[in-house]
Amino acid sequence: MFAMTVRDHMMVAHSLRGEVFGPAQQLHGATFVVDATFRREDLDPSGVVLDIGLASEALRSLLSGLTYRNLDDVAELRGANTTTEVLARHVADRLAEAIDRGDLGDGARGVASIAVTLHESHVAWASYERDV
Amino acid sequence: MFAMTVRDHMMVAHSLRGEVFGPAQQLHGATFVVDATFRREDLDPSGVVLDIGLASEALRSLLSGLTYRNLDDVAELRGANTTTEVLARHVADRLAEAIDRGDLGDGARGVASIAVTLHESHVAWASYERDV
Amino acid sequence: MFAMTVRDHMMVAHSLRGEVFGPAQQLHGATFVVDATFRREDLDPSGVVLDIGLASEALRSLLSGLTYRNLDDVAELRGANTTTEVLARHVADRLAEAIDRGDLGDGARGVASIAVTLHESHVAWASYERDV
Amino acid sequence: MFAMTVRDHMMVAHSLRGEVFGPAQQLHGATFVVDATFRREDLDPSGVVLDIGLASEALRSLLSGLTYRNLDDVAELRGANTTTEVLARHVADRLAEAIDRGDLGDGARGVASIAVTLHESHVAWASYERDV
Amino acid sequence: MFAMTVRDHMMVAHSLRGEVFGPAQQLHGATFVVDATFRREDLDPSGVVLDIGLASEALRSLLSGLTYRNLDDVAELRGANTTTEVLARHVADRLAEAIDRGDLGDGARGVASIAVTLHESHVAWASYERDV
Amino acid sequence: MFAMTVRDHMMVAHSLRGEVFGPAQQLHGATFVVDATFRREDLDPSGVVLDIGLASEALRSLLSGLTYRNLDDVAELRGANTTTEVLARHVADRLAEAIDRGDLGDGARGVASIAVTLHESHVAWASYERDV
Numbered sequence: 127m128f129a130m131t132v133r134d135h136m137m138v139a140h141s142l143r144g145e146v147f148g149p150a151q152q153l154h155g156a157t158f159v160v161d162a163t164f165r166r167e168d169l170d171p172s173g174v175v176l177d178i179g180l181a182s183e184a185l186r187s188l189l190s191g192l193t194y195r196n197l198d199d200v201a202e203l204r205g206a207n208t209t210t211e212v213l214a215r216h217v218a219d220r221l222a223e224a225i226d227r228g229d230l231g232d233g234a235r236g237v238a239s240i241a242v243t244l245h246e247s248h249v250a251w252a253s254y255e256r257d258v
Numbered sequence: 259m260f261a262m263t264v265r266d267h268m269m270v271a272h273s274l275r276g277e278v279f280g281p282a283q284q285l286h287g288a289t290f291v292v293d294a295t296f297r298r299e300d301l302d303p304s305g306v307v308l309d310i311g312l313a314s315e316a317l318r319s320l321l322s323g324l325t326y327r328n329l330d331d332v333a334e335l336r337g338a339n340t341t342t343e344v345l346a347r348h349v350a351d352r353l354a355e356a357i358d359r360g361d362l363g364d365g366a367r368g369v370a371s372i373a374v375t376l377h378e379s380h381v382a383w384a385s386y387e388r389d390v
Numbered sequence: 391m392f393a394m395t396v397r398d399h400m401m402v403a404h405s406l407r408g409e410v411f412g413p414a415q416q417l418h419g420a421t422f423v424v425d426a427t428f429r430r431e432d433l434d435p436s437g438v439v440l441d442i443g444l445a446s447e448a449l450r451s452l453l454s455g456l457t458y459r460n461l462d463d464v465a466e467l468r469g470a471n472t473t474t475e476v477l478a479r480h481v482a483d484r485l486a487e488a489i490d491r492g493d494l495g496d497g498a499r500g501v502a503s504i505a506v507t508l509h510e511s512h513v514a515w516a517s518y519e520r521d522v
Numbered sequence: 523m524f525a526m527t528v529r530d531h532m533m534v535a536h537s538l539r540g541e542v543f544g545p546a547q548q549l550h551g552a553t554f555v556v557d558a559t560f561r562r563e564d565l566d567p568s569g570v571v572l573d574i575g576l577a578s579e580a581l582r583s584l585l586s587g588l589t590y591r592n593l594d595d596v597a598e599l600r601g602a603n604t605t606t607e608v609l610a611r612h613v614a615d616r617l618a619e620a621i622d623r624g625d626l627g628d629g630a631r632g633v634a635s636i637a638v639t640l641h642e643s644h645v646a647w648a649s650y651e652r653d654v
Numbered sequence: 655m656f657a658m659t660v661r662d663h664m665m666v667a668h669s670l671r672g673e674v675f676g677p678a679q680q681l682h683g684a685t686f687v688v689d690a691t692f693r694r695e696d697l698d699p700s701g702v703v704l705d706i707g708l709a710s711e712a713l714r715s716l717l718s719g720l721t722y723r724n725l726d727d728v729a730e731l732r733g734a735n736t737t738t739e740v741l742a743r744h745v746a747d748r749l750a751e752a753i754d755r756g757d758l759g760d761g762a763r764g765v766a767s768i769a770v771t772l773h774e775s776h777v778a779w780a781s782y783e784r785d786v
Numbered sequence: 787m788f789a790m791t792v793r794d795h796m797m798v799a800h801s802l803r804g805e806v807f808g809p810a811q812q813l814h815g816a817t818f819v820v821d822a823t824f825r826r827e828d829l830d831p832s833g834v835v836l837d838i839g840l841a842s843e844a845l846r847s848l849l850s851g852l853t854y855r856n857l858d859d860v861a862e863l864r865g866a867n868t869t870t871e872v873l874a875r876h877v878a879d880r881l882a883e884a885i886d887r888g889d890l891g892d893g894a895r896g897v898a899s900i901a902v903t904l905h906e907s908h909v910a911w912a913s914y915e916r917d918v
Binding site: 169 | 645
């Protein structure tokens, strides 16, 4: 099994709903360092999991719709409790759609699964993995 | 599949038994930077793997019984060869018990597995993963 | 010259004033991983720059007044443009006051300067250094 | 399941074949920070995945045949498109052979799989995992 | 004293001249993770050391002339022994020129010094600092 | 001003003397990740601060006398309170002597100062800098 990962980041405000979040129910913020990992059993004819340039651009483009914003006001996240876990799934789902649309190149259609990890600090991170 | 990780550390002395360990058979020590990862298929109703505050406290509490000590003299490790691998299992097993006792909250009962990684230096680490 | 550094973090929302900030003029957020460095020419009688336990507690206490908040609404920062640089100075100034008050122990009175670095992502950080 | 990882690195020149690589078709280079992970269900009688000293030496020895070279001229890679993914597989395959030869000790014969990750920068890495 | 740092990277081939370099006299390569630090006594009117967006762009633009190339063939480095130290000075000098030209904005004219660090691996790095 | 840094590590047991150390008065241990930085105004004729191979070997040799030991029993540290700060000075002083003896090559005689940083965990480190 092969995997390839690219890293980028976003800087957002948000608030969380639920007593379990304590002070994080207040409007606060986070830098999420985002690692997007693509896995597949065999390499494409060029010897890669997918085109790293297209993967980096897709991740950057996706995050550019979220960074420097208050996620409580972002339409595509309306109704979501934007925990690190939920945001990891959101990013993974958008990357899966980008593969479906062909945005990551024809070679990327061989990708079997996507894992996205969001680092919220030097001592905490969360991830979500799904098939494509 | 979702995962959530918290990081803490402990600073311990110990000696290892067996010729394979060479000079590490002598009393020496290590800082173990400890990553505890909790995995589950679906999120709890709050949209998290488990309460990160309780998870951090449980890890800190568990490590506080070991840090600043000589593991050769720690009762709960008597008879163990305290390799990085064995310590990773020890921490994972204690966290699984904490979930069972409800110390990590009711939501944590949905956790499917725990993985614990101990970093012994910038060039070596070991981990253990088990079901809960 | 000796130096000792402790690391902690805060997760905040804020907005920045000035066209130079582009989209960061919007309400957004950041995790700031904060490194507080204390320097002095000679060690105290215990052989340290200062009591690391007290230094960690002072940093944690100071950051607990800011984390999980919208800095635009924090009284002690009223009127400030809370750039990473300005926040680094804010933290350094509060630590210098803590030393003055004796919160970091008598030994800490020998500290000559404080440097505070705030990491806003894996690709950007800022710092401020001042005499005590 | 247990895992143990050791880290080393190599500094190489190479060129890649295929339009997908854009400017990386030119002769350029990379530092690959290499993580070799060994997994097995149970520990050996010493309480480890394998002898970490032998594992480190095997990785160093293997990389010493590649580092400070132009991979386009290395016989053992002739015909290969030396992408990060392909190099990860190359290292993993050589480590599996070393286990087979007994170079990593008798205990290492219980290793079930090997995963090799090559970090090409602070924002990109690739890996390959295989059974032994 | 304030400082602000941005990070980027380049991937290059090169060879070094001199017996001291041993096998690094051969054509090989490196990923250089490049940290560019700008220092000044006081902040500009916006509360920053300089415009971080312009600084990031200037660093990226500068490195884009070097990355994915064999430095032995790069005209602007002709005659240079492209050690990590020499490359750090090269990047710092180009950034100083960019400030002089106004590429980093009017605010950047208050920058007092530039330090550039090139990380060649996880265990070695070099830097150069100069006044502006 | 130029600087060049190499990184290595040691794993030691020790105990600290003084009430300020609380539980660290007990026998415990640490992994110290050690960064040795060499500074000088101008480069040597080869274009480096010093021979990185000799610097790495000198650091490794020096640490090999300490690693896998209980520092309370190490003759060269008798009487010392082996805090992170004191150990940083010890390593820096030994490196300065190595330069004096010529162990780091003739070029290294131009080194102006040495800074040694010991990382004791992911959240604490200390350093010492001295002229040569």
